[in-house]
Amino acid sequence: MEKAFVSPVYQVIAVPVEKVVANTYNPNIVAPPEMKLLELSIWEDGYTMPCVCYYLKDRDQYELVDGYHRYLVMKTSERIYRREKGLLPVSVINKDISERMASTIRHNRARGTHSVELMSHIVSELAKAGMSDAWIMNHIGMDKDELLRLKQVSGLAELFADKEFSKSETWMEDY
Numbered sequence: 001m002e003k004a005f006v007s008p009v010y011q012v013i014a015v016p017v018e019k020v021v022a023n024t025y026n027p028n029i030v031a032p033p034e035m036k037l038l039e040l041s042i043w044e045d046g047y048t049m050p051c052v053c054y055y056l057k058d059r060d061q062y063e064l065v066d067g068y069h070r071y072l073v074m075k076t077s078e079r080i081y082r083r084e085k086g087l088l089p090v091s092v093i094n095k096d097i098s099e100r101m102a103s104t105i106r107h108n109r110a111r112g113t114h115s116v117e118l119m120s121h122i123v124s125e126l127a128k129a130g131m132s133d134a135w136i137m138n139h140i141g142m143d144k145d146e147l148l149r150l151k152q153v154s155g156l157a158e159l160f161a162d163k164e165f166s167k168s169e170t171w172m173e174d175y
Contacts, residue, residue: 008091012050015090017074017081020053020062025101025122030069039073042080050089052107054100062090065100066107098129102139120154123147 030038051067064071074081074088095103101122126136137147 012089014087017086017088023064026068039077042073047089050091053090065103105140120150123150124154
């Protein structure tokens with residue numbers, strides 16, 4: 001019999017913020033006014049959503065997948081750190097690095113905008129990890145045109161190494 005799936009949110013744990021580390025691939029950027037608003041929101045309402053992390057057993061640390069700015073508020077707001085006793089609410093997922101990157105993008109895209117430069121870096125990393133264009137499009141919610149633009153922004157020729165290119169039918173007419 002197949003084991004029933006249980007969403008990680010039903011198993012939130014309190015983790016000392018000192019054991020939480022940021023990932024190197026989050027393209028999400030929050031402007032200073034919104035960061036102040038986030039700090040106020042957490043002060044007024046408490047943490048209403050856990051951070052999503054992957055447990056790094058060899059280092060006994062939790063690497064963020066989603067919730068970097070909620071984590072940052074805990075690290076930078078003395079009043080929140082004190083009130084929460086330095087404990088950050090965390091949901092743990094157990095996925096490989098490519099799936100964690102995709103999860104970060106899905107979480108972020110559901111909320112807002114991204115830095116183009118950082119998004120192109122993630123596309124580059126996923127391509128280097130062997131993820132196909134179809135995998136990238138399906139797992140981080142982008143279409144072919146957006147994927148192509150991000151590959152172009154990255155400027156890495158190897159991202160196009162397995163592609164065939166041809167001139168358009170009308171290329172001579174343009175001259």
